[in-house]
Amino acid sequence: xxxxxxxxxxxxxxxxxxxxxxxxxxxxxxxxxxxxxxxxxxxxxxxxxxxxxxxxxxxxxxxxxxxxxxxxxxxxxxxxxxxxxxxxxxxxxxxxxxxxxxxxxxxxxxxxxxxxxxxxxxxxxxxxxxxxxxxxxxxxxxxxxxxxxxxxxxxxxxxxxxxxxxxxxxxxxxxxxxxxxxxxxxxxxxxxxxxxxxxxxxxxxxxxxxxxxxxxxxxxxxxxxxxxxxxxxxxxxxxxxxxxxxxxxxxxxxxxxxxxxxxxxxxxxxxxxxxxxxxxxxxxxxxxxxxx
Amino acid sequence: xxxxxxxxxxxxxxxxxxxxxxxxxxxxxxxxxxxxxxxxxxxxxxxxxxxxxxxxxxxxxxxxxxxxxxxxxxxxxxxxxxxxxxxxxxxxxxxxxxxxxxxxxxxxxxxxxxxxxxxxxxxxxxxxxxxxxxxxxxxxxxxxxxxxxxxxxxxxxxxxxxxxxxxxxxxxxxxxxxxxxxxxxxxxxxxxxxxxxxxxxxxxxxxxxxxxxxxxxxxxxxxxxxxxxxxxxxxxxxxxxxxxxxxxxxxxxxxxxxxxxxxxxxxxxxxxxxxxxxxxxxxxxxxxxxxxxxxxxxxxxxxxxxxxxxxxxxxxxxxxxxxxxxxxxxxxxxxxxxxxxxxxxxxxxxxxxxxxxxxxxxxxxxxxxxxxxxxxxxxxxxxxxxxxxxxxxxxxxxxxxxxxxxxxxxxxxxxxxxxxxxxxxxxxxxxxxxxxxxxxxxxxxxxxxxxxxxxxxxxxxxxxxxxxxxxxxxxxxxxxxxxxxxxxxxxxxxxxx
Numbered sequence: 001x002x003x004x005x006x007x008x009x010x011x012x013x014x015x016x017x018x019x020x021x022x023x024x025x026x027x028x029x030x031x032x033x034x035x036x037x038x039x040x041x042x043x044x045x046x047x048x049x050x051x052x053x054x055x056x057x058x059x060x061x062x063x064x065x066x067x068x069x070x071x072x073x074x075x076x077x078x079x080x081x082x083x084x085x086x087x088x089x090x091x092x093x094x095x096x097x098x099x100x101x102x103x104x105x106x107x108x109x110x111x112x113x114x115x116x117x118x119x120x121x122x123x124x125x126x127x128x129x130x131x132x133x134x135x136x137x138x139x140x141x142x143x144x145x146x147x148x149x150x151x152x153x154x155x156x157x158x159x160x161x162x163x164x165x166x167x168x169x170x171x172x173x174x175x176x177x178x179x180x181x182x183x184x185x186x187x188x189x190x191x192x193x194x195x196x197x198x199x200x201x202x203x204x205x206x207x208x209x210x211x212x213x214x215x216x217x218x219x220x221x222x223x224x225x226x227x228x229x230x231x232x233x234x235x236x237x238x239x240x241x242x243x244x245x246x247x248x249x250x251x252x253x254x255x256x257x258x259x260x261x262x263x264x265x266x267x268x269x270x271x272x273x274x275x276x277x278x279x280x281x282x283x284x285x286x287x288x289x290x291x292x
Numbered sequence: 293x294x295x296x297x298x299x300x301x302x303x304x305x306x307x308x309x310x311x312x313x314x315x316x317x318x319x320x321x322x323x324x325x326x327x328x329x330x331x332x333x334x335x336x337x338x339x340x341x342x343x344x345x346x347x348x349x350x351x352x353x354x355x356x357x358x359x360x361x362x363x364x365x366x367x368x369x370x371x372x373x374x375x376x377x378x379x380x381x382x383x384x385x386x387x388x389x390x391x392x393x394x395x396x397x398x399x400x401x402x403x404x405x406x407x408x409x410x411x412x413x414x415x416x417x418x419x420x421x422x423x424x425x426x427x428x429x430x431x432x433x434x435x436x437x438x439x440x441x442x443x444x445x446x447x448x449x450x451x452x453x454x455x456x457x458x459x460x461x462x463x464x465x466x467x468x469x470x471x472x473x474x475x476x477x478x479x480x481x482x483x484x485x486x487x488x489x490x491x492x493x494x495x496x497x498x499x500x501x502x503x504x505x506x507x508x509x510x511x512x513x514x515x516x517x518x519x520x521x522x523x524x525x526x527x528x529x530x531x532x533x534x535x536x537x538x539x540x541x542x543x544x545x546x547x548x549x550x551x552x553x554x555x556x557x558x559x560x561x562x563x564x565x566x567x568x569x570x571x572x573x574x575x576x577x578x579x580x581x582x583x584x585x586x587x588x589x590x591x592x593x594x595x596x597x598x599x600x601x602x603x604x605x606x607x608x609x610x611x612x613x614x615x616x617x618x619x620x621x622x623x624x625x626x627x628x629x630x631x632x633x634x635x636x637x638x639x640x641x642x643x644x645x646x647x648x649x650x651x652x653x654x655x656x657x658x659x660x661x662x663x664x665x666x667x668x669x670x671x672x673x674x675x676x677x678x679x680x681x682x683x684x685x686x687x688x689x690x691x692x693x694x695x696x697x698x699x700x701x702x703x704x705x706x707x708x709x710x711x712x713x714x715x716x717x718x719x720x721x722x723x724x725x726x727x728x729x730x731x732x733x734x735x736x737x738x739x740x741x742x743x744x745x746x747x748x749x750x751x752x753x754x755x756x757x758x759x760x761x762x763x764x765x766x767x768x769x770x771x772x773x774x775x776x777x778x779x780x781x782x783x784x785x786x787x788x789x
Contacts, residue, residue, distance in 0.1 A: 023507075023515055037471060043563060043572040069572055084471040086509035215563065215573070218469050218511055219705045220479070220535040227546055232539060237707055251546050252428035254658045258548045262574030269569040286786075 001081040002036075005058060011137045013065040014108060015074050016050075022057030024049070024087045030095070030115035031209060031241055034059065034087035035217040038072055042083065045069050046214045046236075048186075051109035059085075061069060062140070068266035089217050090240045093118045093207075099181035102174055103149070104167050104195055105131045106187025110141050112209055113186045118148040120184070126150050128180075130170050130185075136161035167191065168198045175202045182207070184242065191254055196244035206244035210235045211255060224227035227251050298341055307336040314638040315754060318612075320604040321483045321566055324635060330600040333418040334580040337366035341403055351400035353755030354387075354452070356380045358397060358412055361419060366515030370422055374429045376418050382431055382455045382498050383448075383754070384478060385424050388417025389486050391520045391751045392629045399445050431501040432459035441766040442467060444512045444708060447475020448750045449741025451495060452757030455765075458502030460765050465525070466504060469511040469707075470562065473499075475533055476750070479485035479562040480554070482592050484599070485632070488561070513710035518737065527736050527764050530723060531757060534742035535705040540584065540698050544652030544780070549578060549660035552700035553585070553593040556689045558594045566603070577601055578695025579613040582663045584620035584649055590699035595695065615641050616691065620648040620668050621683040644691070647671070648683065652696055663691040704743045722746050726778075730760040737776045738764055 006018035006088060024034055026031050028049050035044045051060035065074045076082075093116050101120050105113035110131045121127045129149035133139040134157045146152050153170045154162030163170065167187070175198070183206040185195040192208040199206040212224040219237035226235055227248035233239065310326040311317075317324055328336065340362045341772060348358045357376045364372035377384050391397075393413035401409035421427060439462045443454045446468040454464045472478050473489045510516060512532070521528050539545050556575070559565040563573035575602035583593050594615050601612040618781035619626065619637070622645045626633050637643070644667040653662040667687035670679035703721045716724040716733040723739040725732050730740045740756030742748055766772060 023510065027515065041571045043562075056530065068569075084509055086469065086471070086511060087515065088512055176302050215555055215558050216470065216479075218535075219707050220537070221558050222537050222539060222552045223555045225539075225546060232546060237705075248546075251658070255546070255548060259574045259576070262568065262576070266572060266574065 001083065002085040004076055004127050006081050006083070007076070007078050008139045010062075010266035013019055013074075014138060014140055015065070016111075016140075017076075018058050018060050019082065019085060020057060021059050021085045021087075024085060025052045025054050025057045025059050026056075028052040028059055028088040028091035030119045031093035031112070032088035033088050033216070033217070033240065034061065034085055035089065036061070036073075036082050038069070038076070038158055039083055042072075043069055044084065044215060044217060045073070046089075046211070048112035048209070049115070051115055052097060055193075057268065060111075062108055064108045064138075067263050071267070071270060076115070080221050086217070089236060089277060091238070093119055093184075093241060095123050100126045100128065100179060101182045102171060102180050103127055103129045103188070103252040104171060104183065104185040105129070106135055106136060106143070106167050106191040108186075109187030109191070110139075110145065113184060114141055114144055114148065116184055116186070117145065121148045128178075130155070130167050130174075131151065132156060132162075132165070134158065152288045164195070170192045171195060172198050173201060175199065175204060180204050181228040183244075184208075189249070192244060193247075193249040193253070196247065196249070200245055207241050208244040208247065209240045210242060210247070210252065211240070212252060213259065226255075296338060300745055301339050301341060302406065303405070304335060304339045306331050306339065306411055307414070309411070309414055314635070314640075314728065317484065318598055319606055319637050320603075324484050325631075327421060327580065328414055333415060334366050334368070336411050337362045340366070340404065341402060347400045347402060348397045348410070351396040351398070353528070353751045354381050354758055356397070356416070357459040362410070362412075362415060365415060365419060370378060370419070371428060373419050374423045377416065377423075378429055378431065380711055381416075381754075383451065383492050384416050384422075384496050385420030385494050386486065387449075387464075387751055387754070388413050388415075388420050389490070390477075390481060390629075391416075393750055394478060394630050394751055396751065420494070422489065422593065424497070427497060429454065431457060431459060431498055433502050436463065437461040437768065439463065439527070439531065440465070440525045441527045441768070442521045443529045443531060444521070445469075445475055445531040445533055445741075445743075446473035446495070446520075447531060447533050447741065447753065449533070449743075449753035449757040450475070450529065451498070453529045453531060453740070453761045454504050454757075455498050455502060456761030457764060458504050459581045460761075461575065462765070462768060463501070464504045466506045467510040467512050467521075468506055468508045470660050471508050472562065473506045479558045480589065482557065482561055482596050485592065509622050511707060513707040513712070517710070518708065518712040518734075519714070526768060527738070529757070529764065530708065530732070530743055531753070531762055532705060532708045532743045533753070534702040534747040536703050536721075538703060540649060540652075540702045541698065542649055542651050542709070544654055544660070545698075547652055547654040547660050549576075549694055550652055550696045550698070553583070553589045553634070553697050554702065556593050556697050557589070557596065560600075566596070566600060574602065576695070577604065578613075578660070578693060580616070580693040581613070581619050581695045581697060582616045582649075582691055582693040583697045583699055584618050585699035585701070586617055586633075587627045587699065587701075588622075588629055588645075589702075590617055590619075591636045591641075592626045592701040593697045593699050595632075595636055595639060597695075598639055598641060616644050616662070616693065617641055618644045618647050618649060618665060618691070620646065621678065622646055622670060625678050638703045645783070646681065648681065650688065650697075652688065660694050660696055662695055663693050665689055666689055677757075702703060702742075702747050704746075710744075720746060728764040730756060730762065731777060735777045736767075741771055
């Protein structure tokens, strides 16, 4: 059992949680992830380790409520427990002194890019960060990103905050105007694909962190397999970070769609269940009033 | 019952195992083989000739005291039967269900040559279930030795090793990467063959008796390394199995609708996806499913797919569909346990023998729309002694399927070896271990089961756990030291080799 020590809502759908998980915190490094489960019926949910505190034995996870599992996770409060927290999984970021590095984070992808940018900054790199979200409300961790960036560019798709642009626009400008040694990008697969397309003509080595569907997350099932340079690779053990220019994006995007219908069904089922639960609670409340 | 003569015993027919009706059981995941009742078990036990020099035990990788437990059973002394069983096997309810008895104890039973061997496996299961329901014979722990052992992996090899060392008084901690203990017993073998409550109950009981702690969610290699374990423990056993699926090297392997049997079975068994959406993990099953391979894993995957198809038809109407097993050799070479092969046929799995896939065909949405195959014929015997299948030129044809499950084998998952040095492995990815002691090339580390042999059986892994435990015990008692790690007759591999 892993206790939720802190919970903060960053938007209507974005949650930040600090978990008591010393066994994960002690070896956690940027770029790695955990698998969590809420209860006996949960699926195994992969979430990036957005931060960790070794001495406190805690890790920070961040998630957006997009499906049944993350919605349920979002209902948990401080003091509640998770049944599973396995990790740290995947390979850590290859931190080195590269020179100038652009760190691109989109949506909740800003959370995983944060410890990567921090490590790269500590290794002496100049960090230009570009973070973006669909709209102002969904933009997270701007303050944290500022602390690890030499320069920070903020944009929103709808222009409600910062520059009205997709992250690839400022990225393109930076690549045209400056010498860039490396690009790191974490966000929705489609964003990472376009980051790869943007950096390709400039021949700037680009690393992305992939987030395919997983089951066990330990190399047992191969559900998360992707094509990297034409080779089948397991994201959970060989990744999650890969050379963006080698990724077969069409294959990844298509594989991520495979359970769309089931995901929709699970959400409907969950909402119905919540509805019934609330009704029952309201009735119990009425009952108490009647007797009270 | 009066003492029977051997002749009378041999006249008793081998007792049939009651089973769920093949047509009905396709609609559920309940156990297929229903088990003996007491009378049937005793009648079957009466068939045993109680040989002076029993050969049945030679066929058992863990050396179960077969004649003894059967004698107690037929005398109605269940307590005695349980004690005799547990002397060598702490997980009888599991072994009685999944062992390949027909090539082990039952193959070496003297009655095998004269028709039907004693149904040792079924009797073992009966004794195991009896004890699980009553818990009359706890495993007893010797006086604590103060030695600490880490066991990596809670599958059949790790569990057995842990139990054997626990009984000898050592303090054992098991590290398990998944959220539940049992390894392949939990994620691989389906509910209808091995109910999960049996696995949980049998493991919990043994661990409780011996004070063994299981740390789930610990991925050795990531959460903690082997070298860290060696700093904290006196000895380490690696029983991490062969969990890495081998995929087919054919075009189309990354299409939607192609998955490893490991994925399919993990979703169904460990995550209980057949109960979706009550359970969160989803599963898809095609209208026409091809399972590649004909081992136990292939049978399990095919029979799960068949059930999912029938349950869907019951829920949504329409035809259930078809499940094919595509196997490059012939019926005679099928490596699966005979009972599973038989059950799969009974349930309606269609077998395409002497057939090999050459390409998985996709539609515009990159979903499986067919499997291009070639017919095979058997040529000269290969290294395994089986006749090598060779393609018949020009015999290509397309099998109309919308899902492909690959069950052509697994190799050890390399994650456990991360950040560890001095542990030699073969080209196939298995750990090099001395055959008789199961010592690896790294002092204080033993390895057994699939991680050392490649994919094999539950009971052979249990046998390995036992062999390693015996040698580990000798080491922990100071009978030999780290400097004597490699016995004289075995040359120590050079560092970095």
